[in-house]
Amino acid sequence: MNKNEIARFDELLLAAKAAYHLAYAPYSNFHVGAAALTKNGNIVQGCNVENASYGLTVCAERNCISNSVINGEQEFEVIVVYTEQDKLTPPCGACRQVIAEFFEQSAPVLSVNHKNEQKVWTVQELLPDAFTPKDLLDL
Numbered sequence: 001m002n003k004n005e006i007a008r009f010d011e012l013l014l015a016a017k018a019a020y021h022l023a024y025a026p027y028s029n030f031h032v033g034a035a036a037l038t039k040n041g042n043i044v045q046g047c048n049v050e051n052a053s054y055g056l057t058v059c060a061e062r063n064c065i066s067n068s069v070i071n072g073e074q075e076f077e078v079i080v081v082y083t084e085q086d087k088l089t090p091p092c093g094a095c096r097q098v099i100a101e102f103f104e105q106s107a108p109v110l111s112v113n114h115k116n117e118q119k120v121w122t123v124q125e126l127l128p129d130a131f132t133p134k135d136l137l138d139l
């Protein structure tokens with residue numbers, strides 16, 4: 001990473017941490033924040049939002065992406081997931097599918113925790129042979 005990329009990463013991590021503190025997770029108490037860098041260079045955020053009808057819970061990653069789409073940005077470079085878990089949190093299966101819709105196969109997905117431990121995957125590693133827009137549209 002060059003200086004500019006390091007600065008952007010620090011900004012992205014701060015945004016994911018800020019989102020973490022906004023999580024609504026009274027049932028699991030498992031707070032998650034996510035932040036993504038859009039292709040236009042903007043940072044968008046999401047947190048998990050749970051529901052008394054548990055199955056309606058939406059993860060931080062999907063809320064982050066939806067939050068961006070409603071604000072007019074549909075293309076992303078990278079997403080960071082932040083938790084305060086000793087085990088680094090990987091995106092769930094549903095989030096992998098939604099990430100595969102909007103990110104390139106080679107895009108990095110990072111998980112970071114409060115100890116600043118980090119793990120990185122590509123979208124392709126998280127969901128190989130994904131069913132994506134290419135399978136439905138003339139792309």
Ligand code: THU
Binds near residue numbers: 030032058095
């Ligand atoms: N969760 C996320 O927000 N993202 C993940 O990557 C894993 C799980 C949320 C969903 C639920 O609110 C809580 O974490 C426990 O599953």
